[in-house]
Amino acid sequence: MSDLVRAAVQVGPKQIEMREFRRPTIGPDDGLIRVEANGICGSDVETYRGHMGMNSKPFIPGHEPMGIVEEIGEEAAKRFGVEPGDRVALEVVVPCRACADCLTGRYQACRNRKYGHGVTGIDVEPILWGGFAEYMYLSPTSVVHKIDKTLPAEVAAMYNPMGAGVRWAVHLGEVGLGDTLVVLGAGQRGLMAVIAAKAAGAGKIIVTGLESDAHKLALAEEFGADHTVVVGEGGQDIVEVVADLTDGRMADVALELTPMAAGPITDAFKVVKHGGRVVLAGLKGHREIPLVTDLIINRALSIKGAFGVDYRGYEEAIRLIESRAFPLERLHTHTFGLDDAALAIDTLSGDAPSDVPPVHVSIHPNFA
Numbered sequence: 540m541s542d543l544v545r546a547a548v549q550v551g552p553k554q555i556e557m558r559e560f561r562r563p564t565i566g567p568d569d570g571l572i573r574v575e576a577n578g579i580c581g582s583d584v585e586t587y588r589g590h591m592g593m594n595s596k597p598f599i600p601g602h603e604p605m606g607i608v609e610e611i612g613e614e615a616a617k618r619f620g621v622e623p624g625d626r627v628a629l630e631v632v633v634p635c636r637a638c639a640d641c642l643t644g645r646y647q648a649c650r651n652r653k654y655g656h657g658v659t660g661i662d663v664e665p666i667l668w669g670g671f672a673e674y675m676y677l678s679p680t681s682v683v684h685k686i687d688k689t690l691p692a693e694v695a696a697m698y699n700p701m702g703a704g705v706r707w708a709v710h711l712g713e714v715g716l717g718d719t720l721v722v723l724g725a726g727q728r729g730l731m732a733v734i735a736a737k738a739a740g741a742g743k744i745i746v747t748g749l750e751s752d753a754h755k756l757a758l759a760e761e762f763g764a765d766h767t768v769v770v771g772e773g774g775q776d777i778v779e780v781v782a783d784l785t786d787g788r789m790a791d792v793a794l795e796l797t798p799m800a801a802g803p804i805t806d807a808f809k810v811v812k813h814g815g816r817v818v819l820a821g822l823k824g825h826r827e828i829p830l831v832t833d834l835i836i837n838r839a840l841s842i843k844g845a846f847g848v849d850y851r852g853y854e855e856a857i858r859l860i861e862s863r864a865f866p867l868e869r870l871h872t873h874t875f876g877l878d879d880a881a882l883a884i885d886t887l888s889g890d891a892p893s894d895v896p897p898v899h900v901s902i903h904p905n906f907a
Contacts, residue, residue, distance in 0.1 A: 545904070546672035547880035548661060550597045552589025555881045563665035563676055567612035570619075570677035572627065576696035576901045577670030578603035581726060581798050582822060584888040587881070590799075590824045595660075600880070601670025601902070602631035602657030603699040605686065609674060619683045628698045629656050629675075630682040630853065646682070647846060654678060671880050673904045684853050687861045693871040696901045697731070698857050699848065701867075703820070704731025705859065706852030707845045709739045712792040712818045717742035719788075721781055721810045722764075723803045724748070724796030724821060725755035727870070727899055730762060732794055734865050735856075737763035745784065747777050747803075751889075754896040762865060770806075781810040788812060797821045801828045808834040820845035871899045876906040 543559040550556055565571050583600060605628040608621050616622055633656065634641045634649035641649050656675070659668035667676045677683070686695045707728070708714050714736045722729045722736075725748035736744055746759040749771045756767035768780050781790055793807040798821055807817045808831070817840055835842060848856070860867065872895050875883035880902055885891035887900040 544667060544672055544674045545877060546599045546667065546669070547877055547902075548597050549587065549600050553587060553881070555587075555600075557878060560661070560666045560672075562674065563667060565610040565612055567614045568679040570611035570615050571609045572604065572606045572629070572675050572677055573609040574601075574604055574606040574670050574672060574675055574904050575626070576605050576692040576903045577601040578605075578696045578699055579883055579887050579900045579902065580700065580728070581887075583884055585798065585822065585824060587884045588888075596662055598658065598660045599667065599669030599671050599675075600657050601672070601675075602655070603696065604629050604656060604670025604675055605692070605696045605698065606675070608677075611677070615677065615679065618679075619677075621683065621685060626686045626688045626695065628684045628686055628695070628853070628857070629670075629677070630684075630850075631656050631658065631847065633678055633681050636680045647849060656681070671877065671902060671904075673877070682850065684857055686857055690860065691868065692903065693874060693899070693901055694860065694867045697727075697860060697867055697870065697899060698853060700727040700731045700899070701734070701856035701860055702848035702853045703728040703845075704733070704735040705856045706848050707818050707820050708732040708736045708792070708794055710852060711843045711845055712794055712816055714739050714741050714792050716740040718791040719743040719785055720745070721777070721790045721793045721807070722746045722759075722796065723777070723793065723807055724798075725752045725759055725767070726796060726798075728820070729794075729796050730755065730759055730870060730898070731856075732796070733759050733762050733764050735859070738859060738864070743784070745781060745790070750774065755898060758870065758898065761869065777806050778809045790815060792816045792818070794818045795821050799823055799826070801826070804828060805831060805834070808838065808840060811838075811840065814839045814841075816841045816843070818843050818845050871901070872897050873900040874906055875900070875902050877902060877904045
C-alpha cells in the first residue's frame with residue numbers, strides 16, 4: 540500500500556491540479572476512508588468558477604464523499620458504530636460536538652468548527668479533508684452515516700441531493716398528504732424533491748425548468764411530477780399555470796432552487812396560497828436580490844432558508860435510497876476519474892460538450 544495519496548486540488552478559479560500527499564497516520568480516535576465516489580452539485584460549479592464560497596487557499600474539493608472505512612481507531616469505531624469494510628458517507632460540516640449549538644442538535648451552526656469536508660485548505664493537517672482524493676481523513680468529530688454496500692456506488696453517492704430533497708421539501712416545507720408543491724428548478728435537488736414529496740404523499744407536484752432542461756423535466760414526470768412547466772424566455776408564466784392547475788387555490792408549498800436567478804424568488808412568493816410556505820435553497824452568489832416584502836406580509840407567507848442537510852435529513856434520505864423504491868440509476872449520467880475532476884465539473888455545468896445531457900455526475904477516484 541502506497542504511503543502517498545493522490546488528490547485533485549483547486550488552486551484558483553477554474554484551476555485544479557493533481558498532487559500527492561502523505562497518507563495520514565491513524566490513531567485511536569480517527570480513521571481513513573477509501574473514497575468510492577463523490578457527487579458533484581451546483582455549488583461545486585460556482586465554487587470552481589470562483590463565484591462563491593471558494594477557499595482563499597488551495598483545498599481539496601468534494602463535500603459529498605462516500606466510501607469504505609479503510610482504517611479506524613478503536614475509540615472512533617465505538618463512537619461511529621463502524622468497522623473496517625463498512626461503507627459510509629460524510630457530512631460537510633465537522634462540528635465540535637461540545638458547544639451549546641451542538642448539544643441542542645443545531646450542530647450546523649457550531650461556532651467552534653474549524654474544518655469541513657471538501658472546504659478545508661491543504662495547509663490544515665492532515666490535509667485530506669475533501670472527497671476529490673483516493674483517501675480522505677475521518678476526524679474525531681466528523682458526522683458519519685452508514686450506507687448499504689450492495690448499492691451501486693453512483694446511486695449510494697446520491698445521499699446528499701436526496702438528503703436535500705427530503706429536508707427541503709418534507710422537513711422544512713412540511714409537504715404532506717394531498718399537498719400541492721411547486722419546485723422551481725429541475726436540477727438534481729429538484730428531482731430529488733419530487734421523489735421525497737411523492738414518498739410523503741404529496742397530492743400534486745409541479746416542476747419548472749428552462750427549455751434546455753427538457754430531459755430533466757421528462758425525468759421529473761417519470762419520478763412522479765404531475766405537471767412540468769417550461770419557463771424563461773418564450774416559456775409560460777408559472778403563476779398563471781399554477782392558478783389554472785389548482786382552480787385558483789394555488790400551492791401549499793414552493794421550493795426555490797434556481798442558481799443565481801432572482802425572478803424565481805418572486806414567483807415562489809406568488810405561486811403559494813395565502814398562508815403558504817416557501818423554502819429558499821437556490822444560492823445567488825451573494826448578489827443583492829430585489830425583494831418585495833409586501834408580498835410576504837400581505838399574503839402571510841412563511842419563509843424558510845435551507846442551509847444544507849442535517850442528520851435526520853441524511854438518515855431518511857439514505858433509507859429512501861436503500862428502499863430501492865425509485866430507479867435512481869436513471870438519474871446518473873456521468874462517471875469520471877480523479878484526473879478528470881475539472882472536466883466532471885464542466886460537464887455538469889454544461890461548459891463541456893456531452894452527448895448525454897448531464898443530471899447526476901460523480902467522481903470515482905479508482906475509475907479508469
